[in-house]
Amino acid sequence: GCRAWNNSDDGFDISSTKQLDVHNCWSWNNGYLEGDATGFKLCLSHVQTASKRRVYKCIAAYNTRSGFVDLNLNYTIGPFMEYFNNTVYKCERGFASGKGVFDCNLHPASVVYRNNLVYDYSGTNPAAFMACDYGYPSYVIQDHNTWVQTGEYWHTRDNSAYHVTNDDFISLDSSQLRWPRKADGSLPDISFLSLRENSDLVDRGLDVGLAYKGEAPDLGALEYGTLSVKIISPEEKKRYTIGDKIIIQARAEDKYHEVSEVNFHIQNVGRKLLGQGEQVAPSIWEYEWESDTMGYHGLVVRAKNTEDESAISSLVNVLIYPYKDHGDDSFCQIIPNPNNGVFILQLEEPVNTTSKIHIVSMEGKLQAIETLSPNEIIKVFDLHQLETGAYGIVWQSENGYKPCDLLSIIKN
DSSP states (O other): OOEEESOSSOSEEEOOOSOEEEESOEEESOOTTSSOOOSEEEOOOOOOSTTSEEEESOEEESOSSEEEEEOOOOOSSOOEEEEESOEEESSSEEEEEOTTSOOTTSSOOEEEEESOEEESOSSSOSEEEOOTTTSOOTTEEEESSSEEEOSSTTOEEEOTTOOOOGGGBSBOOGGGGGSOOOTTSOOOOOOBTOBOTTOTTTTOSOOOSSOEESSSOOSSSSOSSSEEEEEEESOTTEEEETTOEEEEEEEEEESSSOEEEEEEEEEESEEEEEEEOEEEETTEEEEEEEOOSOEEEEEEEEEEETTSOEEEOOOEEEEEESSSOOOOTTTEEEESSSBSSEEEEEESSOOSSOEEEEEEETTSOEEEEEEEOTTOOEEEEEOTTSOSEEEEEEEEETTEEEEEEEEEEOOO
16 A cells, blocks of 8 residues: 655665565656666565565556566575566556576576556567576466567567557546545545456456456456455464364445345365355354365355445465464475475574474375485475375474474365
């Protein structure tokens, strides 16, 4: 909910190498004194966990150069970064990274661009990702954007799957970005760059775990429609034990129509209906769930109104353990988690003796064992042969055993 405009250099220059979350922010008219003139500039980091460094549902407009840029710094390990559902309007280009941002010999590195909208750019390309010997940037995952990679050096072009014109938007009046905040301090409701009902950018995105309205996410920062739904309890990564009764609460609201139905789902492989919620207060719906399956479970709520329009909440993950002693996942992290059997295990701090990592099934059967050398803090695992399910990770040193976080493997 932040705004930056009319700055001499960049709008937001976020130099943090740590975790970051930038969402629902606007940055426009930057670069007045020949600075880098970028809406949002991000630094690299060693954070290796998906969804720990995210920029989503932000607007960059009328910046002299780029809407979003990754800084040109070198690190020993390529970082993770996610750009979801952002809109760039009247900048030189939408998204960019320099040649030195990632060394393609380093692994792993992953920057993901999905559901982003770039329109009316003044440069030759809607996006430019340079890497290695100016070849194709292998670290970039990009799909469901208004651009596609051409395969020629770092060049991109407009995506023919979408036809973006002025008629896709309710308004192109950028003065709305400067409207005063609402009484509660939140950003004003604007129609600038909001999609029209008949736009071919509506329901054309990919589900990335963010809330959306309709049958699929729209492209860009501002979703079409008035119905909204949000999970308010439990919080992300809340921990439970098998047999616990989990109360899931959601807020479902519509400015103009009555909310008629709120359904609660688990989304791991596919989306499984748990049941229909009960309204317990104005706009608040509730469902009680008792899980009998270990591992990560993604909770999603889908609401409908009396016009048969629908909206889906952001994904909230909960972790179900088979036992009360959850271990210490701050000591050793699994990145990413859940995964398909290929992951990184990272210790919070080095240990000056040789240690071992045991992967154990919930039945107590040893599945794999790896040795960590003294002061080694990162180990890459390839356990794609293991089946979907939950597995315990135990760290062994000369001082004994210590449980780590629960590994959750999910295969499509």
